Amino acid sequence: MISRLFSIAGNTFIESLRRPVFLAVLATVCLLLALNPAISTLTLGEDDRLLVDLGLSTILLGGIFLSAFISTGSISREIDSKTILTILSKPVGKLCFIAGKYLGVCATISLAGWIWSLVFLLGVRHGAISAAWESSDGPVLIFGLGAAIISVTVASWGNYARDWNFATSVSLLLAALLPLAWTLVLLVAKDWSLQGLQAEFTAEEKQLGQVLLALALALQALWILAAIAIACSTRLGQLATLIISFGAFLLGLSSDSLFGGPGREKALAKIAYGITPNLQFHWLADALSLGNPASGFYLLLVSGYTILFIGAILCLAAALFEGRETG
Amino acid sequence: MKPPPDTAFVKTAGLKKIFKDFWLRPKVVALEGLDLEILPGEVHGLLGSNGAGKSTTIKLILGLLFPTSGEVTVFGKPPGDVETKNRIGYLPEESYLYGFLDAEEILDYYGRLFNLPGPTRRSRIAELLDMVGLQGMRNRPLAEYSKGMQRRIGIAQALINNPDLLILDEPTTGLDPIGAREVKDLILRLREEGKSVLLSSHRLADVEDVCDRITVLYGGCKQAEGTIDELLSSPESTVIETDRLDADTLARIEALLKDAGGLSIRKTESPRQSLENFFLGLVEKAGREGAETSGATGGTGVARFLTRERPAEEKDAPAEEAAD
Numbered sequence: 127m128i129s130r131l132f133s134i135a136g137n138t139f140i141e142s143l144r145r146p147v148f149l150a151v152l153a154t155v156c157l158l159l160a161l162n163p164a165i166s167t168l169t170l171g172e173d174d175r176l177l178v179d180l181g182l183s184t185i186l187l188g189g190i191f192l193s194a195f196i197s198t199g200s201i202s203r204e205i206d207s208k209t210i211l212t213i214l215s216k217p218v219g220k221l222c223f224i225a226g227k228y229l230g231v232c233a234t235i236s237l238a239g240w241i242w243s244l245v246f247l248l249g250v251r252h253g254a255i256s257a258a259w260e261s262s263d264g265p266v267l268i269f270g271l272g273a274a275i276i277s278v279t280v281a282s283w284g285n286y287a288r289d290w291n292f293a294t295s296v297s298l299l300l301a302a303l304l305p306l307a308w309t310l311v312l313l314v315a316k317d318w319s320l321q322g323l324q325a326e327f328t329a330e331e332k333q334l335g336q337v338l339l340a341l342a343l344a345l346q347a348l349w350i351l352a353a354i355a356i357a358c359s360t361r362l363g364q365l366a367t368l369i370i371s372f373g374a375f376l377l378g379l380s381s382d383s384l385f386g387g388p389g390r391e392k393a394l395a396k397i398a399y400g401i402t403p404n405l406q407f408h409w410l411a412d413a414l415s416l417g418n419p420a421s422g423f424y425l426l427l428v429s430g431y432t433i434l435f436i437g438a439i440l441c442l443a444a445a446l447f448e449g450r451e452t453g
Numbered sequence: 454m455k456p457p458p459d460t461a462f463v464k465t466a467g468l469k470k471i472f473k474d475f476w477l478r479p480k481v482v483a484l485e486g487l488d489l490e491i492l493p494g495e496v497h498g499l500l501g502s503n504g505a506g507k508s509t510t511i512k513l514i515l516g517l518l519f520p521t522s523g524e525v526t527v528f529g530k531p532p533g534d535v536e537t538k539n540r541i542g543y544l545p546e547e548s549y550l551y552g553f554l555d556a557e558e559i560l561d562y563y564g565r566l567f568n569l570p571g572p573t574r575r576s577r578i579a580e581l582l583d584m585v586g587l588q589g590m591r592n593r594p595l596a597e598y599s600k601g602m603q604r605r606i607g608i609a610q611a612l613i614n615n616p617d618l619l620i621l622d623e624p625t626t627g628l629d630p631i632g633a634r635e636v637k638d639l640i641l642r643l644r645e646e647g648k649s650v651l652l653s654s655h656r657l658a659d660v661e662d663v664c665d666r667i668t669v670l671y672g673g674c675k676q677a678e679g680t681i682d683e684l685l686s687s688p689e690s691t692v693i694e695t696d697r698l699d700a701d702t703l704a705r706i707e708a709l710l711k712d713a714g715g716l717s718i719r720k721t722e723s724p725r726q727s728l729e730n731f732f733l734g735l736v737e738k739a740g741r742e743g744a745e746t747s748g749a750t751g752g753t754g755v756a757r758f759l760t761r762e763r764p765a766e767e768k769d770a771p772a773e774e775a776a777d
Contacts, residue, residue, distance in 0.1 A: 133565035144553040208549040215515045215543040216566045219535045453512035
């Protein structure tokens with residue numbers, strides 16, 4: 127079953143990467159994140175806080191959009207286009223199919239999240255340009271832009287000469303080159319002097335460790351939303367799934383205020399609180415701006431919550447799909 | 454020819470399927486009490502007009518739909534049994550394929566779903582692409598394929614696991630005459646190899662050419678079942694085919710028939726070559742003369758792994774199933 131699971135996941139991953147919407151969302155969010163240091167100058171004295179806030183929000187919203195386009199149709203599209211007939215007539219169980227689709231969608235969202243996070247981290251290192259006399263961060267521009275230019279050039283050549291799919295190759299190249307660019311940026315200070323890898327992590331004003339933690343948790347929130355979209359997609363069309371997914375996102379961000387207020391002891395509120403994903407666990411931007419650092423233990427706790435919630439949603443998805451006719 | 458009940462690859466008893474609307478009210482009776490048996494090594498045709506219940510029957514056999522009542526067993530197990538599907542190949546009524554993949558990728562994907570080892574997958578893909586005449590287009594996305602070329606890939610994917618039971622829903626739809634002829638040759642060859650084929654088709658000539666037994670459906674009910682000979686033979690008349698006869702000889706035969714019991718010749722004709730044979734001859738000639746085409750070429754015969762001549766290493770190659 128494992129190899130079938132990964133085959134379905136791999137196929138879903140390739141399909142998602144080759145859809146034009148993936149490249150469109152990927153590029154738009156990358157551009158917004160690249161402009162983040164310039165946009166963050168619009169506040170007085172809170173530039174770096176806004177830089178992190180804006181970056182995390184952009185990544186979360188970009189992920190929601192990507193998830194909306196990819197996850198919501200992943201199963202209903204297979205049913206509508208009837209490609210599912212050729213899959214389920216082979217030795218593939220419905221549970222395996224659901225889990226494979228979910229893994230493929232998560233892999234796509236994670237790849238995009240990985241690329242966005244690195245662009246965001248390059249922006250964090252660059253910092254907001256708060257005064258006209260401040261110069262740009264040369265290593266960030268050279269290494270970051272270098273990675274982007276090499277990726278686009280090689281992918282274009284591959285598309286022209288070897289029939290490579292442009293979106294797939296540029297994404298994979300960015301995923302491989304941006305970490306290299308970020309590592310180089312960590313090693314080279316703004317004035318081009320060499321520094322230790324730990325220098326950026328120990329700089330107090332940057333809170334780099336906390337930013338990484340926040341990125342990991344934001345990615346987990348996207349995985350939860352993808353699971354909800356997959357579960358809905360087993361029974362509903364793309365539009366209905368889209369609406370429910372956005373509803374779950376909004377409820378998830380306001381779960382504490384809606385169900386955890388004065389009436390929290392009521393049974394109905396308890397049930398609603400239990401079945402609604404609490405995405406506030408995954409949103410560290412507020413804690414960061416208030417100077418309340420999260421610990422590694424918190425990451426573990428939330429990761430446990432994420433795994434259990436996703437497990438429950440996928441079980442529900444499997445139950446919903448098991449009784450569905452697919453012919 | 455009534456088969457012993459335990460040997461049938463597929464058996465349905467009183468199979469009924471009613472499609473319901475949103476309020477669970479019966480909307481369409483697609484199938485009504487169907488009894489069907491598909492034996493090892495037989496080519497069984499399902500004939501019927503649009504909406505007769507052919508595709509519904511196939512989907513019930515594959516477990517893609519659930520019966521309202523009645524029973525289906527496939528290789529003695531319920532149709533939803535996942536492992537049983539290792540022995541089945543299925544071509545849907547249209548080639549529902551992933552347009553973003555190319556021919557090689559999609560066959561590799563389906564091969565993986567059967568847990569075929571890498572070398573087996575690669576050799577089978579090459580043989581199948583040769584067989585369906587698409588070796589030259591193996592790296593083009595399927596979205597760019599014509600309907601007929603997609604059909605050929607659909608046939609290839611149905612055979613990747615070397616199935617014991619091949620279910621073909623309208624296999625010749627969209628195919629050119631060469632492709633249609635090759636599919637019929639393939640079906641006959643698979644029967645020689647002891648495999649069973651369930652063939653659903655509108656094309657009566659296709660069914661007549663290759664099927665051992667047929668079931669005729671109308672309005673979800675079985676109207677007739679039997680061998681082609683049982684259903685189609687006409688014992689009231691005799692056809693003799695010979696070289697062209699002149700008018701004098703015909704008159705003498707007529708007289709002879711009259712003496713033999715008052716019989717007469719009802720019809721004489723000089724048969725002409727069929728359009729299919731004429732067309733295939735022209736295409737073969739063009740191919741021999743090296744004319745180029747950007748489409749599918751004629752296949753190279755049945756893939757070796759589908760026959761008893763298949764390489765020894767493939768006969769012995771275990772599926773990766775055990776590892777799971």
